[in-house]
Amino acid sequence: MIEGSLLSHLVELRTRTIRILGVIMLGFLPCAFFARELYTLLAQPLLEKLPQGGQMIATDVATPFFVPMKVALMVAFVLTLPHTLYQIWAFVAPGLYAHERRLAVPLVVGSSLLFFSGMAFAYFAALPLVFEFITYFAPEGVAVMTDIGNYLSFVLSMFLAFGITFEVPVFVIILVRTGVITIEKLKEIRPYVIVSAFVIAAIFTPPDVISQFMLAVPLCLLYELGIIVATIIASKDSAAVQSATSSEQSEQNSKE
Template sequence: MTEPATEQPLVAHLLELRTRLVRVILGIVIVFLALFHWSGDIYALLARPMMQVMPAGAQMIATDVTTPFFVPLKVTMMVAFVLALPNTLYQLWSFVAPGLYSHEKRLILPVMVASISLFLIGMSFAYFLVFPVVFGFMTAVTPHGVAMMTDIDKYLSFVLGMFLAFGITFEVPVIVVLLTRFGIITVEKLREARPYVIVGSFVVAAVVTPPDVLSQIMLALPLWLLYELGIICSGWLGKPQPRKEQDA
């Protein structure tokens, strides 16, 4: 088994960390500058699920003077952060890899890639499937005579919250696999906890989603199924190795 590289002084580690952070920030800034010209179009793409279900002639509003300028910039920065994730992942891996054992390298890199991929899948699930349902429900329950005019800043906050909720939800398989690989819990215990997880999934969905049954089901059901996927992956990977065998 390959031993980690010779320990470096603290100053050398800090300098290396500074270099990697600068490269991460530069990667995000470069992508942001490349997308800046289309910031309005990017926001329009984010707002499309809402605009498609709003009544004919309805529009979003901006209640602050600077909101029409800063909200599209925030959305563009978020997109730049997502598009720059490969560079961010590479810089993070380059910083931590020299100090890892070979068995740790085999675990951490797939975990990092799987975590980012599942988070993006969760965001896509929210955008393409959940948002049309949620916004359609909100439009349907708007009382007669009430003009539905959503503030673009509050809309952005709601969308980011939903992205975060579904992104974290889709991390469940990674969390389950890590818990079993580190010996914190066994696959048998995870299977025994299945009824509690199902109930907990609907409780979480009721807290983080709007008060319509369909959107709650659209979060609770994937949460449960991803938990089952984590159990399957944990069983496929097998039992964790004893510590002595890992450090042999």
């Protein structure tokens, strides 16, 4: 009986994985047609900061083809992410309790929006300042000509760093809801979190003060936001428990 149940879960997992990959490939086809334009858009924060006539270079033979295709695949993944999350949700939802399903949907939607917000913050705010800082300190006579593959790796690492950073409120809420840590303890360790934020920023960002501050400061602010939201949720849960307890007591009194 257990083997049959496990086999059915594996079959469902395979089916939903195929659906996810199929939709991503369908999204990749139109994105691949505009791969050059997508890469130009991605490179805009650096291109705007280069001196007049500055450009990027490709040092490998196949780089001009494969790098834009990677960007197209990344865009297709982002565009089809709602479908991917739905497939994951449809797979795990039957095994969750009712209260877990009610919490899971807002967390999935919220975490997706926060991750996209982190990427947008990196693209529109962090990257232009970082590239302006770097190009400003380039010595005279030195042409800043970045390889397009190295640029893509750099930008993806920045997107990932800022996207995960913007997930801090979700992490805080999950830790509080699962009982791993209390809100009082979160407030108590606040100084250590601030120090850790700057250490993390120093590790995952370029060696310049601007990008480190632009990652560390939002991390601290989002940590505070997570505490506030977790406190609101906890107060609502306690109010619901008190309401349920009072209704049970009133029912018992009416029976007596």
